[in-house]
Structures are given as C-alpha cells and as structure tokens.
Amino acid sequence: MADWLPQHVIEASDDPDVHLAFERQTVSVPISVIVPLKSLREGIRESKKYAQIVNSIKAIGLVEAPVIIADTQHSGRYFLLDGHLRIEALKELGTETVDCLVATDDETYTYNKRVNRLPPLQEHRMIARAVERGVAPTVIAEALGLDVASIHRKFRLLDGICPEAAEILKDTICPMNAFDILRRMSPTRQIEAADLMVGQNNFSLMFAKALLAATPDDQLAKQPKKDKKADANGPTAQQIARMERELAALQTQVKSVEDSYGIDNLHLTVARGYIVKLLSNALIVRWLSQHHQEYLSEFQRIAEMESIAPASATLPIQD
Template sequence: MILKALERGVPEERLARALNVNVKSLQDKKRLLDGICPEAAELLKDKQVALTGFQILKKMKPMRQIEAAELMVTMNKYTVNYARSLLAATPASQLKDPEKPKAVKGISRQQLELMERESANLERELRLVEDTYGSDHLDLVLARGYVSKLITNARITRYLEMYHPEFLPEFEKITETEALAS
C-alpha cells in the first residue's frame, strides 16, 4: 500500500506525516526487500520479521537466504537474535561479502567454526526428520491401533498377565494415548 502510494507520486514527507512515522523509517521500509531473493521474501511475507532481521539476511547469498528463511519458518522464530545466530552459523562461502569477517561479540573464530559445523549438521538432521515424519507417523498410528485391538482381547490380556506382566502396563499406556488422541 505504501509502495503504491509512492509510485503514484505521493511525496514521502506527506505520507510519513499521514502515517505518523519519520521519513527515514519510510525510506527503510521502501528498500526493505532490496537484496532479498524473491523466494525468501515469499516465505517471510506474512511473518513478523524486524527490519534488522532483513538487514541481516541481506548479508547472505540468495540460497542461504532461502535456507535461513525456511529455518525461521520451521522454528517459528523471527527474532533479530535468531537471524544473527543464523548469520553466525553461515559459512563464509555463503556470504555476499566473504572477505569481510563476521563480527560476533564474545565468540572466538574456533567457536564460530564449531557453530557453523553444528548448524549444518542440525539442518541436515532436520531435513531427514522432515522426510520421514509422514511415514513414521503412519506406522505409529497403525501400531497403536494394533496394540489396542490386542489389549481388548481377553485371552491375550490373560496371557500377558500370566507370562509377561511387565508388558501389559506398557501396552495399556499405548492404548490410553490412542484414546487421548482420538
């Protein structure tokens, strides 16, 4: 809406006065997505991300911006500190200006390299979990239903009580979670 008004020729000063903001803030918002790749902008379009968060994303190359935006959405964290931690965990090869060292207060270069490796490992593990979540969940639902049917059979319950009494309470817990989930 603000961009449309500016494109139609409304002076920045008048618009800033009408919105009760200063002109600098209006100009910053006008240039908010300059340097942000369209895919990352699309991921974050309806999220509450601070201006500083976008400034941090602008320091990354487009592919890393997309990864960072996906991580922000997955973790449902859009804070400036989270964006800074993603920047700190970004390898120099994925920064727009790899020659300029990342300035992170209180963190040594070794700690930064460790964070980069750990972040890469976490991202890889997260992708693996995302890939198998659907089938794993289906397997668990089917197994829980099967255990529930077994427990409702009086002969099987008697057998478990006589020969495997340690299993019965665990199976009953599984069926209780099924009742709660339904």
C-alpha cells in the same frame, strides 16, 4: 432512527451461506450517544499508537469505521463494539459525528481477535505502491505518524533480498533488522534461513544473527571492503562451534518439553475459549464493566491474545 443518515452502501455477498454481521449501510451517529463497552487503560493517550491514530485521522481522515449496535433498552443510544481509540481521537479533534458500521451480532470477539495485522513485508509493498503513485514520503510519514527515515527504510526493505525468500516471509512478523542480516547472505542461503525461521517460528534478531554466524563463507554475499573491515571482529571458528553446541542443547531442551507444552497449551486454549464466549455476550460485558472493571480488562487481554511470542512493531492500525 432519525439521527442516522445513510452514508455508504456495502455490497452483499452472492453466497447464500454468507451472513452479513452488519447492516449494508453505514450511518452517521453523534459521538455523544455512543457508549464504549470498555475503558481505556491509563496512559493510552500518551502512547505512540494513539498519537499515530490522531495524526492519521488529521492527514487522511478516518480509515476504519467504528462498529456500533443499538441499545435496546435506551432509544437513541448505541454501544461501541470496536474502535475505542478512534472514537477517543475523534473526540480530541473536536469531531461531533462519525460514520459507523451497524452490527447485527451483539458480540465483540470478532473485532478483537479476527483482525489481520500488517506484516513488515506488506508494509513495504503498501509504501512502495504509494510512492510509485506519486505520494511524497513526507506525506506518508505524516499520515502514519512516523519519521521520514523510517519510511525510506521500509521502502528499501527488499533491497538485496531474493524473491523466493521474500515470498516465504511475506506473511510473517519478521522485523526489519532481520532483513538486514539476511541481506548479508547469498540468495540460496537466504531461502534456507527463511525456511528455518518459519519452521522454528522464530524471527528474532538474535536467531538471524546465529544463522548468519553458521553460514559458510562461500554462502555469504559479497560485501564492500569497508563492511569486510567492520566484520574483522566477527565470531571466530571456536565461537561458531560453541554456538552450534548451544543450539543443539537448546533443541534438545525444546524437544523435552513438547509433550507437556501441548497439554498445557490445550488447557489454556480451552480456558481462553470460555472467556471469549463470555465476552461475546454484551450483557455480561456491561455487568463486568459496571461492577468489576479490573476483571474485564484482564479478560479482554486474555481474549485478544494471539501468541506467547512477542509482537513486532507494525504500522498503526486505527483501533
């Protein structure tokens, strides 16, 4: 392919059992010959995520190379497996060519499903490392499409959090507001609360507040006088007792549906697995894209599902 110019070489693994899913060299391909396998949903160009990707590319360039595969029926044309928003952002910025990874497997499941999203605590460490290396918060904010205040808040995320609790929550989706609640507890209570949040797989602000309300006074962190005054209207002993009763009742309800939930979840997992297998076939994806685009969009949403729990806000990933 004369229009492919090798750019970077990717080292192969020493393990003979590991099979590379892409060519070792990235290539430069004209954006005009790349055909997306799915259409962008309506309004995506006005979304915050899309704006963050555009700002990120403007500030630091493209971080993740899009993934393509050659169209065997049309020489010189390539299908886009991953990176639809990135390609759209590059078009908006007037870019004509892009460095791409060339896939060897004709499937899209890996890129939609097997992608690690950055937990809030890892965001903090990434920003802290950048600041330690002399990068100004304003530069980081511009690159990530965030305001400077958000960068400062993420930088101070672990202030007042004991290392043991931070270690427990390092790979979770615990939001920043929940860390604000944990900060009001003693280190021992922080560890207990973090264990409870992980055990219940519940990192919501309301659950964190419930844990704080159930925390004895001797396990609360010492607060400045102005904060104590602000807590004067906090929950009373009667309210705490009522919350404990409601929590016990809720736990009973959860226990009662565990059996049926497991069976239902198994059925849904099998159905989702079948859809994922269908979408791993590029021929089926292309046919759906041409004849039943509405079904393809819904199938892709199902295939990309990680959990029924609501997703937390994270730093932009160049999709």
